[in-house]
Ligand SMILES: Cc1ncc(COP(=O)(O)O)c(C=O)c1O
């Protein structure tokens with residue numbers, strides 16, 4: 209299997225190269241030359257596999273340049289005891305036709321662990337084989353940062369430079385990241401929003417000389433490895449929810465997923481699974497008040513917003529107005545035509561907007577994608593309603609997913625809402641909704657008391673370059 213850039217400026221590469229490369233050299237995003245397809249019988253044959261075994265099968269369709277036994281070993285290590293639930297990803301019903309897909313059983317209590325624990329095994333494996341080092345430059349709105357830091361903190365020959373937006377994360381998220389004292393972890397707090405931080409990541413990774421001199425890479429969902437690892441749990445959840453139905457009806461049994469969205473990585477992983485042949489009926493995209501993506505899916509017009517127009521909300525990890533992975537989706541919409549995509553992006557850069565309204569009907573008809581917006585009031589009332597009905601406490605991002613899912617529920621069809629974080633990370637809004645904060649395990653409560661270590665910076669590519677040049681591994 210070979211990989212290319214959405215914009216056409218990358219020699220076909222293998223998956224190991226793509227893991228280290230992160231962003232494509234032409235500034236585009238890496239995509240498979242062709243998305244592999246999986247027959248219904250093959251999916252059925254995966255029904256009784258463990259999560260690690262299923263990950264080996266799905267990721268193995270993409271990572272074809274290493275021995276299968278090595279991949280199986282990496283997946284066993286990635287999906288082991290660091291996940292609290294034995295089955296790694298349990299499903300929790302919240303009413304008759306709706307269940308949460310609990311993706312937050314990992315060490316940092318958010319869905320980012322699902323792919324980051326895998327990259328925490330995969331990247332050192334490739335680096336060791338090649339005798340190379342890697343400096344991960346990342347941007348976070350709260351969860352990618354801690355997942356990456358916990359996955360890579362103990363790894364030799366890897367540095368982590370994580371940019372986070374000042375004053376835009378929850379108290380728990382800040383404590384989880386900023387209390388780390390490992391020499392290879394650098395928490396750089398930027399005077400801006402997540403989109404500013406993500407732009408810095410792209411700018412430095414796009415400077416090929418600097419990138420090579422400092423062995424730069426990234427583990428944001430810019431890195432295709434993240435998305436492939438995330439597509440595994442769509443297969444897993446579908447297999448779990450269809451187990452009770454008669455075998456002869458399973459093959460094309462449509463299930464819908466609702467996905468709290470920001471950088472469009474999680475839902476694009478679902479789109480990949482759908483294109484591979486998983487019977488996903490609808491992918492419901494949920495945004496908070498920063499609803500550029502909802503606007504796009506409803507109108508076909510894409511108009512990213514400035515930092516000043518990006519609100520600080522009570523689902524802060526989704527406070528994103530320029531979703532990286534939308535480029536991968538638009539690439540599919542434009543028929544995987546790299547010239548058309550590159551032209552579209554030039555137009556977007558020049559005018560600040562992209563008009564794809566002629567394609568808008570296809571978003572639902574061909575790609576099964578619909579969308580909606582949720583507000584603070586929605587989050588509060590949904591957290592309360594789910595607790596009253598099912599005695600399950602959900603976090604505000606998952607609440608965005610449940611709120612929007614309600615508008616697209618079809619009779620007799622399961623709706624699976626991806627639970628993207630645990631409520632412990634967002635105590636304030638849970639308290640507002642329920643009158644109590646989720647109890648913290650001692651290991652997490654302790655973090656809130658520890659000293660925090662950060663480097664403060666403006667949105668300043670030069671200052672960042674200097675810092676990395678001085679501190680890289
Ligand atoms: C808790 C939580 N929910 C939802 C999202 C949105 O996911 P994505 O950026 O993949 O769209 C994020 C961040 O990405 C997150 O941290």
Ligand SMILES: N[C@@H](CCOP(=O)(O)O)C(=O)O
Pocket residue numbers: 347348349350351352353402427428429430470471473525526532
């Ligand atoms: N919400 C994310 C933002 C970065 O998303 P990624 O999936 O591209 O890493 C976060 O919590 O940091």
